[in-house]
Amino acid sequence: MGMDRGLTRIATVLVVAGLIGAACGSDGESSDDTSPPATEAETTDTDAPVETEAPPETEPPATEAPVETDPPADTEVPTDDEGSDDGPAETDPPDDSTAPAEYDFSAIGPIVDGFVSERGLNGAGLLVVDAADGVVHEEYWGEFGPERISLIASASKSVAAIVLNRLDDDGVLDLDQPVAEITGWDANPEITTAQLLSNSSGLIGLAESLSSPPYLCSFVFDGTLAGCAETVFTTPEDDDQVIPPDTEFRYGGAQWQIAGAVAEIASGETWDELIQRIVVEPCGLESLGFANHFSQYNSGFDYPADWDGDPASLAPTENPNIEGGAYTAPGDYAELLLMQLRGGMCGENQVVSPDALDTMHSDRIAEVYDGSAGEGTGYGMGWWVDRGRGLINDPGAYGAYPWLDLDDGYGAYLVIELNSPTGGELASLLFDPVEEAVLAAG
Numbered sequence: 001m002g003m004d005r006g007l008t009r010i011a012t013v014l015v016v017a018g019l020i021g022a023a024c025g026s027d028g029e030s031s032d033d034t035s036p037p038a039t040e041a042e043t044t045d046t047d048a049p050v051e052t053e054a055p056p057e058t059e060p061p062a063t064e065a066p067v068e069t070d071p072p073a074d075t076e077v078p079t080d081d082e083g084s085d086d087g088p089a090e091t092d093p094p095d096d097s098t099a100p101a102e103y104d105f106s107a108i109g110p111i112v113d114g115f116v117s118e119r120g121l122n123g124a125g126l127l128v129v130d131a132a133d134g135v136v137h138e139e140y141w142g143e144f145g146p147e148r149i150s151l152i153a154s155a156s157k158s159v160a161a162i163v164l165n166r167l168d169d170d171g172v173l174d175l176d177q178p179v180a181e182i183t184g185w186d187a188n189p190e191i192t193t194a195q196l197l198s199n200s201s202g203l204i205g206l207a208e209s210l211s212s213p214p215y216l217c218s219f220v221f222d223g224t225l226a227g228c229a230e231t232v233f234t235t236p237e238d239d240d241q242v243i244p245p246d247t248e249f250r251y252g253g254a255q256w257q258i259a260g261a262v263a264e265i266a267s268g269e270t271w272d273e274l275i276q277r278i279v280v281e282p283c284g285l286e287s288l289g290f291a292n293h294f295s296q297y298n299s300g301f302d303y304p305a306d307w308d309g310d311p312a313s314l315a316p317t318e319n320p321n322i323e324g325g326a327y328t329a330p331g332d333y334a335e336l337l338l339m340q341l342r343g344g345m346c347g348e349n350q351v352v353s354p355d356a357l358d359t360m361h362s363d364r365i366a367e368v369y370d371g372s373a374g375e376g377t378g379y380g381m382g383w384w385v386d387r388g389r390g391l392i393n394d395p396g397a398y399g400a401y402p403w404l405d406l407d408d409g410y411g412a413y414l415v416i417e418l419n420s421p422t423g424g425e426l427a428s429l430l431f432d433p434v435e436e437a438v439l440a441a442g
Contacts, residue, residue: 101130101441105137107433115426116141124416124426127334128434131341131409135334136438149287149309149329150415153396156290156326158360159279159336160256161197161382163271164263165356166278173266175359179233179258183265187234188242195245196259197381198364199252200371202245204238206252206323212238215254219294221317225271228319229254229261246369249379256323271320282349283339287311287329290320303398303417324397330415337402337411361385361392361406399423403431410438 105128112124123142130136140146168175173182175194180187188203195201209215214235217228232254260271267274271290280288291314297304307313311327339345340361344352363378363385365371372378378385383392383404393403399416401423412434416423 101133101136103128103133103136103437103441105139105434105437107437108137108139108430111429111433112139112141112426115429119418119422121416121418121422124414125330126412126414126430127330128412128438129334129338129341129410130438130441131338133441134338135331136410136441137434138331138334140330144330144415146331147329149311149327150400150417151293151304151307151327151398152333152400152415153324153398153420154252155333155394155396155400155402156322156324157256158382158394158402159275159288159326160260160322161360162336162352163274163278164193164197164259165360165381166352167263167267167274169353169356173262179262182262183230183233185230185233191233191245193259193262194364194381196255196262198368198379199249199255199373200246200365200369201250201255201258202243202247203232203250203255203258204241204253205250205255208241208250209253212241214238217319218254218257218321218323219292221292221295221315221319224318225257225264225320225322226261229258233258246371249365249371249373251373252323257319257321260320260322270318271322279336279351282351283332283335283346285328285332285335287327288332289327290322290325291315291327292317292319292321292325294321294324302419330413333400333402333415334413337404337413340404341406341409341411361404363387395420395424395427399426401427403427405435408435408439408442410435 108126112126115121116124121142123140123144125140125144125148126137127135127139128137138146140148164173164175167173173193175197176192178189179185179191179193179196180189182193188201191201191203199205204212204215209218214231214237217223217231263269263274264271269277275288275290279285289311291311293304293307293314296315297306314327335346339351340357343354344350344357360381361383362380364380365373366378366385366387373384376387378387380392383394385392390407391403391405393401395401397420399414399418399420399422401414402411404411412430414423414427414430416426
């Protein structure tokens with residue numbers, strides 16, 4: 001792009017990029033893409049303060065997926081010889097004589113109705129999924145419905161982590177191999193993809209990147225993913241700020257752009273092709289995609305009101321924003337939560353291995369370098385970890401708020417279109433009622 005045009009977009013980004021950093025809430029605080037949970041991160045005096053939010057304390061149940069039933073008596077049950085080693089352990093199908101679980105989510109409606117009305121929101125959506133029963137609750141308020149496609153900001157991170165971990169499953173790349181060896185870039189020889197995905201690469205994080213020109217390419221739709229990533233990875237301008245990897249948690253930023261470029265280079269596919277092949281097609285998704293809307297819309301921390309919900313109106317790009325550029329309808333995101341509760345399976349398709357899911361969901365920063373993402377908060381790959389309750393979440397700056405309770409086998413996806421603090425506050429009101437409804441049915 002021309003220099004004047006590029007500078008204009010970069011200036012816009014300085015205001016808009018803060019959006020991404022507002023989704024790391026916990027205990028009802030949410031700040032999508034910038035700071036560690038549990039404790040509020042420092043903000044600047046700029047128009048787009050960096051978000052600082054801690055992951056939520058709880059997670060809602062899981063959504064849809066039909067319960068398996070016994071095959072007819074005259075048919076043969078397939079053996080596990082046909083399955084892959086990566087697939088989830090097989091269990092006996094449920095007894096047909098057992099009545100399906102009954103779920104009572106009647107407490108949810110009044111809470112959300114009151115919140116939407118009080119805050120003047122345009123609506124909300126909530127889906128709850130259960131590992132055994134699939135989507136067990138789906139409810140919408142205001143303008144929201146099953147077909148509504150929303151920008152989800154940092155709730156994109158866990159989706160991106162699925163793609164990278166699947167490539168590791170397939171032997172296409174090794175998450176622990178130095179990025180420089182995979183890409184041929186002459187810089188930062190110790191940084192690995194695993195460190196990028198756990199915000200532990202030592203590169204500057206989202207908050208600091210807003211004032212670092214080489215990093216701003218992450219927020220513009222011009223150029224290519226590999227070109228932007230190489231610029232960030234090899235620039236000498238951040239030398240005085242880069243620290244050794246796996247020594248400090250630095251949330252978000254262009255380290256995610258580098259991870260996306262590693263995926264493209266290792267696989268020989270574009271990010272869009274990888275998303276389609278690894279996630280969209282196996283799970284039958286109809287709405288999920290990635291763009292780079294941050295320089296196209298200027299909305300600060302709030303949802304870009306000028307976007308009409310039509311992905312076709314987003315600027316075409318070969319430089320999608322990996323940490324915060326996804327858009328999706330509620331049901332598609334819920335399907336990905338259910339997949340993660342079912343050992344990486346979407347129907348009969350193995351999207352990612354159980355071992356890879358363990359890697360994504362576990363508290364990597366605690367295990368590797370005794371790191372912290374905030375008081376009582378850890379981080380895996382794309383997922384904040386509540387160290388007290390063991391729940392994980394991946395909230396976004398615009399108010400999307402997914403969470404999983406891996407121990408009890410349920411999860412939920414809440415979506416609004418405003419900002420991270422509001423989404424986190426509403427989620428915090430739903431944690432207990434959702435959990436109670438799921439456990440009572442079980």
